[in-house]
Amino acid sequence: MLFPATNGRRFTSRHYKIYYWIEYSVSKDKIFCFPCRHFSANIIASGKTAGNLCFVNYGSKCKIWKEQTLSLNNHQRCKTHVICVQRWNDYLLVKKNHSLSIANQVNNVRQQNIIENREHLKFLLKAALFLSKQGLAFRGHNESDISKNIGNFLEILDMFANDKIKLRLQARYGNYTSPEYQNDFISSIAQCTRQIILNSMNKFGVYTIMVDETKDLSKKEQMSFLIRFVDKELNICERSVGCYGSNPYYFLKYCTFFFTSVLWTL
Numbered sequence: 001m002l003f004p005a006t007n008g009r010r011f012t013s014r015h016y017k018i019y020y021w022i023e024y025s026v027s028k029d030k031i032f033c034f035p036c037r038h039f040s041a042n043i044i045a046s047g048k049t050a051g052n053l054c055f056v057n058y059g060s061k062c063k064i065w066k067e068q069t070l071s072l073n074n075h076q077r078c079k080t081h082v083i084c085v086q087r088w089n090d091y092l093l094v095k096k097n098h099s100l101s102i103a104n105q106v107n108n109v110r111q112q113n114i115i116e117n118r119e120h121l122k123f124l125l126k127a128a129l130f131l132s133k134q135g136l137a138f139r140g141h142n143e144s145d146i147s148k149n150i151g152n153f154l155e156i157l158d159m160f161a162n163d164k165i166k167l168r169l170q171a172r173y174g175n176y177t178s179p180e181y182q183n184d185f186i187s188s189i190a191q192c193t194r195q196i197i198l199n200s201m202n203k204f205g206v207y208t209i210m211v212d213e214t215k216d217l218s219k220k221e222q223m224s225f226l227i228r229f230v231d232k233e234l235n236i237c238e239r240s241v242g243c244y245g246s247n248p249y250y251f252l253k254y255c256t257f258f259f260t261s262v263l264w265t266l
């Protein structure tokens with residue numbers, strides 16, 4: 001291919017073999033720098049003006065093409081060009097292997113954090129489920145570092161947790177062992193247990209509600225709700241679905257919740 005001639009000299013394709021980073025415009029008869037045009041990201045060398053950069057905003061053209069080699073060599077050695085070429089190479093490497101991209105690495109770290117958080121919460125829920133099933137207290141009288149017994153929940157975590165979970169438990173944030181989180185675990189377990197009981201009822205949905213009042217160890221009256229039903233295998237079952245305070249105000253509130261939220265799902 002013949003390129004436009006200037007003073008009897010013209011651009012040749014041999015330049016591509018020596019300067020792989022150049023791109024030639026036939027219409028303008030000028031040479032541009034591909035990496036500097038696309039990967040400069042506002043990098044400006046000292047003494048240069050933005051929007052008026054050779055090989056970037058306007059092409060390089062010598063009246064004597066023989067002198068163009070000197071201009072190309074000078075540009076190839078400048079610091080901004082070296083940075084842009086490195087960015088170009090990084091882009092090609094990421095394009096070839098997507099796992100090396102920053103977005104992919106950030107996503108992998110995020111997915112790993114999600115997996116670790118789930119494993120951590122799974123272990124905490126197992127401890128809460130064990131104590132709930134056995135009817136044991138969660139908290140201790142003294143849960144400070146100098147206490148010899150910091151409560152059943154924390155003692156179980158300290159006894160059976162692996163090194164990774166123990167390291168997480170020692171963190172100031174994100175250990176999920178406070179009394180508020182323990183109450184959340186108990187509430188979540190209660191909701192799942194209640195839903196399992198309701199799902200085990202047969203398709204006819206025939207049931208009987210039994211309410212009984214008793215006092216706990218602190219002499220506080222508690223209202224217990226039990227449901228008697230026939231399961232899908234035609235077995236007669238009695239299950240407790242809640243125990244609430246017998247205060248008139250709260251009793252009405254709990255009854256409304258029980259009938260609208262619990263039995264409404266049947």
